[in-house]
Amino acid sequence: MSAISYELLQQDETSNARLGRVTTPHGSFDTPAFMPVGTQGTIKGLLPQSVADTGAQIVLGNTYHLLLRPGSELIAKMGGLQDWTGWRGPMLTDSGGFQVFSLGNLNKIDDDGVKFKSHLDGAEFHLTPERSMLVQEQLGADIIMAFDDCPPAAVEKLNPRNVADSPVRSDSARTQTAEPAVMTPAEYAKRVEIANERTLRWLDRCVKAHRASGRWDEQGLFGIVQGGTDLDQRTFCAEQVTQHDLPGFAIGGVAVGEGSDEIRSVVEHTAPLLPSDKPRYLMGVGYERDIVAAVRAGVDMFDCVLPTRNGRNASAFTSTGLIRLKNAKFAEDPRPIEEGCDCVTCTGFSRSYIRHLFQANEMLGGILVSLHNLRHFQRLLLDIRGAIRDNAWSSLAERWPVAFPAGA
Amino acid sequence: MSAISYELLQQDETSNARLGRVTTPHGSFDTPAFMPVGTQGTIKGLLPQSVADTGAQIVLGNTYHLLLRPGSELIAKMGGLQDWTGWRGPMLTDSGGFQVFSLGNLNKIDDDGVKFKSHLDGAEFHLTPERSMLVQEQLGADIIMAFDDCPPAAVEKLNPRNVADSPVRSDSARTQTAEPAVMTPAEYAKRVEIANERTLRWLDRCVKAHRASGRWDEQGLFGIVQGGTDLDQRTFCAEQVTQHDLPGFAIGGVAVGEGSDEIRSVVEHTAPLLPSDKPRYLMGVGYERDIVAAVRAGVDMFDCVLPTRNGRNASAFTSTGLIRLKNAKFAEDPRPIEEGCDCVTCTGFSRSYIRHLFQANEMLGGILVSLHNLRHFQRLLLDIRGAIRDNAWSSLAERWPVAFPAGA
Ligand SMILES: [Zn+2]
Ligand SMILES: [Zn+2]
Numbered sequence: 001m002s003a004i005s006y007e008l009l010q011q012d013e014t015s016n017a018r019l020g021r022v023t024t025p026h027g028s029f030d031t032p033a034f035m036p037v038g039t040q041g042t043i044k045g046l047l048p049q050s051v052a053d054t055g056a057q058i059v060l061g062n063t064y065h066l067l068l069r070p071g072s073e074l075i076a077k078m079g080g081l082q083d084w085t086g087w088r089g090p091m092l093t094d095s096g097g098f099q100v101f102s103l104g105n106l107n108k109i110d111d112d113g114v115k116f117k118s119h120l121d122g123a124e125f126h127l128t129p130e131r132s133m134l135v136q137e138q139l140g141a142d143i144i145m146a147f148d149d150c151p152p153a154a155v156e157k158l159n160p161r162n163v164a165d166s167p168v169r170s171d172s173a174r175t176q177t178a179e180p181a182v183m184t185p186a187e188y189a190k191r192v193e194i195a196n197e198r199t200l201r202w203l204d205r206c207v208k209a210h211r212a213s214g215r216w217d218e219q220g221l222f223g224i225v226q227g228g229t230d231l232d233q234r235t236f237c238a239e240q241v242t243q244h245d246l247p248g249f250a251i252g253g254v255a256v257g258e259g260s261d262e263i264r265s266v267v268e269h270t271a272p273l274l275p276s277d278k279p280r281y282l283m284g285v286g287y288e289r290d291i292v293a294a295v296r297a298g299v300d301m302f303d304c305v306l307p308t309r310n311g312r313n314a315s316a317f318t319s320t321g322l323i324r325l326k327n328a329k330f331a332e333d334p335r336p337i338e339e340g341c342d343c344v345t346c347t348g349f350s351r352s353y354i355r356h357l358f359q360a361n362e363m364l365g366g367i368l369v370s371l372h373n374l375r376h377f378q379r380l381l382l383d384i385r386g387a388i389r390d391n392a393w394s395s396l397a398e399r400w401p402v403a404f405p406a407g408a
Numbered sequence: 409m410s411a412i413s414y415e416l417l418q419q420d421e422t423s424n425a426r427l428g429r430v431t432t433p434h435g436s437f438d439t440p441a442f443m444p445v446g447t448q449g450t451i452k453g454l455l456p457q458s459v460a461d462t463g464a465q466i467v468l469g470n471t472y473h474l475l476l477r478p479g480s481e482l483i484a485k486m487g488g489l490q491d492w493t494g495w496r497g498p499m500l501t502d503s504g505g506f507q508v509f510s511l512g513n514l515n516k517i518d519d520d521g522v523k524f525k526s527h528l529d530g531a532e533f534h535l536t537p538e539r540s541m542l543v544q545e546q547l548g549a550d551i552i553m554a555f556d557d558c559p560p561a562a563v564e565k566l567n568p569r570n571v572a573d574s575p576v577r578s579d580s581a582r583t584q585t586a587e588p589a590v591m592t593p594a595e596y597a598k599r600v601e602i603a604n605e606r607t608l609r610w611l612d613r614c615v616k617a618h619r620a621s622g623r624w625d626e627q628g629l630f631g632i633v634q635g636g637t638d639l640d641q642r643t644f645c646a647e648q649v650t651q652h653d654l655p656g657f658a659i660g661g662v663a664v665g666e667g668s669d670e671i672r673s674v675v676e677h678t679a680p681l682l683p684s685d686k687p688r689y690l691m692g693v694g695y696e697r698d699i700v701a702a703v704r705a706g707v708d709m710f711d712c713v714l715p716t717r718n719g720r721n722a723s724a725f726t727s728t729g730l731i732r733l734k735n736a737k738f739a740e741d742p743r744p745i746e747e748g749c750d751c752v753t754c755t756g757f758s759r760s761y762i763r764h765l766f767q768a769n770e771m772l773g774g775i776l777v778s779l780h781n782l783r784h785f786q787r788l789l790l791d792i793r794g795a796i797r798d799n800a801w802s803s804l805a806e807r808w809p810v811a812f813p814a815g816a
Binding site: 040041042044045046047048049050065069070074077078079084085086331332334344348349350352353356357359360362363364367 | 768
């Protein structure tokens with residue numbers, strides 16, 4: 001029996017959107033779901049209880065960062081990531097692969113795996129499918145991800161979305177890797193094809209290793225569909241990945257530098273190729289409009305660092321777009337970040353006070369905006385689930401203009 | 409009628425310690441009480457609710473910092489410091505004087521007041537007794553402090569206790585002032601005498617200004633006894649200050665660089681000189697043993713930045729002394745900071761996890777240790793109140809060895 005089960009509660013009448021519930025060894029979460037990201041074993045500046053109070057039912061941990069520091073053996077010894085960090089609900093860890101590609105100093109990628117140096121201290125690591133499984137087994141999250149080869153977008157743009165929630169810049173790190181910053185269409189097609197085939201071979205090894213670990217019933221392994229923006233490659237990869245009887249499937253390799261339209265095209269093509277009786281996870285997405293479009297394509301799970309990273313930079317999400325709280329115009333603004341928001345920040349603190357905190361370099365500023373931003377995404381998902389339940393998409397669009405840009 | 413009233417609930421049988429309650433326009437607090445310090449309109453990194461959850465019933469705000477940024481007019485316009493910062497309970501502000509002396513670039517001290525430059529941007533300010541009253545009236549705390557002249561200790565040592573909870577170093581700032589770093593005994597006596605007389609003249613002006621403000625019934629003004637380590641000067645100053653019918657009195661000018669024995673000698677001499685039907689406040693103290701000694705001398709109120717400042721530096725208070733959580737020996741220590749502590753940190757997180765947070769420069773580390781440290785002092789005060797109630801000093805000494813050092 002798998003560690004993870006999915007219950008489809010309701011299918012939307014006007015789209016592929018669906019209401020569901022995922023059950024894990026650490027409890028259940030409602031889908032579509034948004035997962036806050038805890039890069040180094042903490043969602044920056046926030047107590048686990050505060051994160052839960054925003055409505056988050058599942059959080060994501062980054063394998064790459066924890067592997068480097070303090071090491072997964074230590075965390076295993078301390079009872080696993082959930083016990084150690086005080087997050088008692090469901091948790092998902094990524095495979096570490098994506099961040100090796102974006103943050104590590106890559107020495108060598110081959111069919112065996114990836115050799116890289118830590119961005120912290122230059123220590124050498126070797127990550128393979130088997131080692132990623134072992135590390136994620138030591139971390140002990142309910143959902144673990146297959147180790148995949150994730151190529152950059154054809155034209156790489158600096159994209160803040162899918163990198164871990166840490167100050168390391170992806171652009172500078174990327175230039176030290178074997179990946180060229182800009183590829184010709186032919187180079188890109190070739191790279192995607194290689195990545196896809198490697199991803200499939202690595203998935204076989206992940207499945208085998210995880211089955212052999214004896215933890216199949218405790219941790220659910222999700223397969224990942226790659227294929228870049230090439231829809232034929234997406235089809236091929238989805239067909240192959242779903243040959244494995246896994247408790248969930250993810251769409252990877254989006255939000256690596258392409259635009260909203262490309263994300264949408266890939267997601268609308270790929271989500272329906274995944275089994276409808278399993279949760280579908282769109283990795284590293286994203287902005288409100290991308291989430292709504294993906295939900296309507298049939299996606300159930302999302303993660304993104306933007307709420308906390310933007311929060312620390314004084315950028316607050318609202319239903320009509322970002323506002324920058326360092327702006328002088330907020331100095332005497334007695335209003336909350338967003339009228340009607342029920343978060344701890346908006347019910348107790350003014351824009352004026354929050355601006356002061358940033359002016360005075362007080363960490364409470366970033367904490368308050370992070371809490372609001374996390375609640376913003378949870379409220380959006382709550383309303384999305386309501387829209388599916390009640391077929392109320394037009395009122396969703398009225399309440400969340402930012403998620404329904406003109407012409408989209 | 410005064411804004412502040414004091415109810416003496418019980419007198420200890422073996423010392424001058426007493427159990428009481430102070431009532432303010434924003435509610436009551438039990439005494440002896442410990443006040444956390446919120447230097448820039450926030451107790452660093454903590455939501456007001458989290459501070460209240462540590463057991464704090466009253467907090468302190470620093471006038472000097474708020475005067476510089478964002479300015480007291482702005483805070484008045486936003487409804488006062490309590491509304492603006494979200495702390496709904498009792499609050500006390502200092503006069504700004506002490507920090508002008510320790511942090512500002514002093515240009516001139518004379519009988520009119522103090523001219524200084526902001527340590528932030530060099531902007532010039534002029535603080536007088538009348539202006540300190542006005543600024544504290546704009547901040548709107550329940551208890552406001554008289555503007556006094558607070559000389560340094562005879563031999564200045566670097567003392568972290570009474571400076572605001574900010575990264576500005578008091579030692580470097582002090583060298584830019586008119587005060588010599590080391591005084592001869594004769595120089596010191598002269599300086600204390602001048603300060604004492606000035607403090608008394610300034611108190612007359614504070615009382616007059618605050619009475620004229622029309623806020624006498626909303627904000628209680630406390631007088632401050634100076635006099636350095638000269639007990640005759642303390643006697644003289646206490647006699648003069650208590651001529652004013654004020655709702656409370658403070659012992660100032662301790663914890664400015666002298667040792668525990670000197671603090672104790674001054675406090676044991678001075679506290680009994682203050683009216684027993686008013687709360688007595690020992691400013692800027694301090695360590696556990698100093699608090700216990702002062703309580704037994706008859707002191708009711710304390711404030712100190714150590715819990716939060718040490719917390720951010722990974723130093724945790726325990727009943728047997730400080731532990732430094734960055735130490736490698738805690739890497740795999742599954743225990744809480746202190747067994748038996750009921751704080752949010754000790755009931756949910758291990759030393760191992762907290763050490764990792766500091767290693768990874770995660771702000772949650774400082775937050776967790778600050779929360780524990782604040783609870784540590786609240787638990788100490790709770791036990792002190794229990795010891796007075798039940799005449800249980802010997803069991804207090806058993807539970808808090810750090811507060812009863814051998815030979816003290
Ligand atoms: Zn909010
Ligand atoms: Zn504790």
